[in-house]
Amino acid sequence: MPWLPARYFEEQVLRKRPYIRRESCERIVAKPLKRETQPDGRIRFWGTVPELGGRALRVITLSDGVTVHNAFPDRNFKPPYKRRRESEAPLLS
Numbered sequence: 001m002p003w004l005p006a007r008y009f010e011e012q013v014l015r016k017r018p019y020i021r022r023e024s025c026e027r028i029v030a031k032p033l034k035r036e037t038q039p040d041g042r043i044r045f046w047g048t049v050p051e052l053g054g055r056a057l058r059v060i061t062l063s064d065g066v067t068v069h070n071a072f073p074d075r076n077f078k079p080p081y082k083r084r085r086e087s088e089a090p091l092l093s
Contacts, residue, residue: 003029006062019056020039021031025071028059035057036081042069049064 003026012021028047033056036044037060049057056077060070 003061004067009068009070013072017072019052020053020071021049024051024057025059025068028057029065030070031067032059034077045072046074050078 005022014022024047028045030050032045032047034044034046038044038060043061043063043065045059045061046056047059048054052073056074056079058072058074058077059068061068
């Protein structure tokens with residue numbers, strides 16, 4: 001899915017947070033660990049970034065789901081619980 005950086009993202013976010021890479025934001029929007037729509041219509045995407053030590057990055061797009069408006073590390077993000085399949089080995093033997 002193509003993505004577009006908003007003017008605010010280019011001029012403010014990347015300047016204030018030089019450790020955030022466009023490629024990381026593009027990857028997270030394309031394949032997020034979690035996606036959530038805000039009351040104002042903007043969309044939150046979460047993913048982990050190996051370059052940041054595996055920390056979670058929250059990427060906010062406008063309501064079109066393509067235009068990246070903001071991005072920042074999210075210390076409070078908890079990955080969604082992944083259910084174990086019946087066919088998988090038990091956690092404890």
